[in-house]
Amino acid sequence: VERRKAAKSGRRRSGELEADVLAVLWASEVPLTPKQVQKKLDRPLAYTTVATILVRLGEKGMVERTRTPRGYTYRAVIEEGEHITEEFRRLLARAGDHTVALRSLVDGLSPDDELELLRMLTEGRPAAGSDAE
Amino acid sequence: MIVSVLATLIAVAGPLAICALAARTRASIRPDWTAVALAGAMATLGLGTLGALATLAWPLAARLGFVASYGAWSAGMVEHLAPVPMPVSLAAFVGGVAMVARAVRVVSREVRVVRRSPPGSEVEELTVVEDPTPFAHAVYGWRVRPDRLVVSRGLLDTLDEQERAAVLAHERSHLRNHHAVLSLSAEMAIALNPLLARCRAGLDFSLERWADEVAAAATDRSTVAHAVGRTALAQMQTLRGSAPRPRMGLDGSSVPARVDALLFPPPDHRWRHGAAYGSLMATSAVLVLVGLAHAESIVDVLQRGG
Numbered sequence: 001v002e003r004r005k006a007a008k009s010g011r012r013r014s015g016e017l018e019a020d021v022l023a024v025l026w027a028s029e030v031p032l033t034p035k036q037v038q039k040k041l042d043r044p045l046a047y048t049t050v051a052t053i054l055v056r057l058g059e060k061g062m063v064e065r066t067r068t069p070r071g072y073t074y075r076a077v078i079e080e081g082e083h084i085t086e087e088f089r090r091l092l093a094r095a096g097d098h099t100v101a102l103r104s105l106v107d108g109l110s111p112d113d114e115l116e117l118l119r120m121l122t123e124g125r126p127a128a129g130s131d132a133e
Numbered sequence: 134m135i136v137s138v139l140a141t142l143i144a145v146a147g148p149l150a151i152c153a154l155a156a157r158t159r160a161s162i163r164p165d166w167t168a169v170a171l172a173g174a175m176a177t178l179g180l181g182t183l184g185a186l187a188t189l190a191w192p193l194a195a196r197l198g199f200v201a202s203y204g205a206w207s208a209g210m211v212e213h214l215a216p217v218p219m220p221v222s223l224a225a226f227v228g229g230v231a232m233v234a235r236a237v238r239v240v241s242r243e244v245r246v247v248r249r250s251p252p253g254s255e256v257e258e259l260t261v262v263e264d265p266t267p268f269a270h271a272v273y274g275w276r277v278r279p280d281r282l283v284v285s286r287g288l289l290d291t292l293d294e295q296e297r298a299a300v301l302a303h304e305r306s307h308l309r310n311h312h313a314v315l316s317l318s319a320e321m322a323i324a325l326n327p328l329l330a331r332c333r334a335g336l337d338f339s340l341e342r343w344a345d346e347v348a349a350a351a352t353d354r355s356t357v358a359h360a361v362g363r364t365a366l367a368q369m370q371t372l373r374g375s376a377p378r379p380r381m382g383l384d385g386s387s388v389p390a391r392v393d394a395l396l397f398p399p400p401d402h403r404w405r406h407g408a409a410y411g412s413l414m415a416t417s418a419v420l421v422l423v424g425l426a427h428a429e430s431i432v433d434v435l436q437r438g439g
Contacts, residue, residue: 015258016305018259019258019259019282019301020298020301022259022261023259023261023284023289023297023301024294026261026286026289027289027290027294027297040294042294042295042297042298042352043298076261100243100273100313100316100317100319100320101243101246101247101250101272101273101274101275101313102246102270102271102272102273103270103271103273103304103307103312103313103316103340103341103344104268104269104270105268105269105270105288105300105303105304105361105364106268106361106364106365106368106386106388107365107386107387107388108368108369108386109365109366109368109369109386109388109389110386113365113386113388113389114366114369116389117362117365117366117388117389117392118366120358120362120389120392120393120396121358121359121362121363121366121392
């Protein structure tokens with residue numbers, strides 16, 4: 001059981017790393033070398049780890065590799081994900097208000113909320129009349 | 134008599150008290166404790182309400198021929214020992230059935246959503262949606278589908294590296310800490326007792342704050358505050374004038390309060406909050422137990438008497 005647990009958490013971690021690497025590639029306008037990906041990653045990862053993840057993502061068809069004079073560069077594959085994107089768009093549209101499996105980062109802002117938020121982020125002062133409890 | 138009083142306490146006073154408490158513990162430095170305590174209290178009260186309805190309804194069942202002959206009860210004795218007026222019994226029975234049907238609907242809706250969700254590999258997956266509107270979702274897979282982080286191209290373009298890491302940590306926290314389970318148990322409790330709907334916003338807020346605090350531990354408070362705040366602002370910017378508005382919480386957006394809590398951490402009231410929730414949960418649990426024991430003792434007497 002212990003070993004199975006360890007294997008499971010190992011898989012989880014690798015999934016997490018793949019997601020992070022993929023996020024870097026998605027965010028980049030141009031293809032990146034493993035070295036550049038490593039630099040842009042928020043967490044410190046060994047070069048070989050990054051390279052391994054990129055190869056694995058390539059096997060899954062999620063990134064595309066190109067040979068350049070600087071070595072291989074990678075970019076995220078958009079086309080592959082298109083049908084899944086469409087499925088998600090439909091899921092999000094239909095999920096409605098009370099689906100518990102889906103959580104959004106932010107909810108909508110009223111004009112007052114917007115002003116208060118802008119003030120907090122730019123001036124960095126506590127909101128007037130905020131809960132002192 | 135005692136049964137009716139207990140039933141009222143559990144079904145009406147309980148939810149009002151717990152939801153008032155939820156509003157007061159919003160500003161908590163330990164939203165994880167608040168969320169778990171609140172969801173637990175809601176579940177206790179939801180089940181307690183069902184128990185209370187059953188207690189009120191069973192004299193009706195006991196009067197029905199086949200149930201009575203099974204327990205060898207006489208209608209006269211039931212009336213004597215459990216003096217619940219027939220109309221009340223009937224109403225409780227109908228109400229109980231309706232509440233259970235609502236709870237079943239909550240679960241089946243969730244099952245439908247999961248079945249519609251695209252399958253994938255076992256590991257957590259990141260999906261980027263080509264959409265200029267910045268948004269990020271965590272989609273819980275219920276172990277049937279992979280857990281997913283869904284972010285839009287717009288979000289990746291809006292935020293810097295640090296903030297993107299914060300968003301991923303935030304969404305991941307929803308999945309890792311099984312917030313959907315807490316949320317589902319709360320929705321079931323609301324189905325069993327509609328008064329508990331007053332707690333929904335409080336629980337949602339605590340879950341978002343919980344994920345914010347986890348993200349803050351992975352990055353830092355200011356980064357998370359900016360990631361959340363800037364996403365919300367940019368989202369309104371791109372959506373201005375266009376059709377669908379993102380859904381807003383009942384009491385307006387929770388974003389300003391979350392950013393406030395991140396930038397200016399609230400005082401630590403965890404012990405006070407914990408004690409308040411603990412005593413409320415204990416009270417409702419005792420009420421439920423007393424009600425059950427009372428009902429059982431009547432059944433006991435009836436069976437011996439018959």
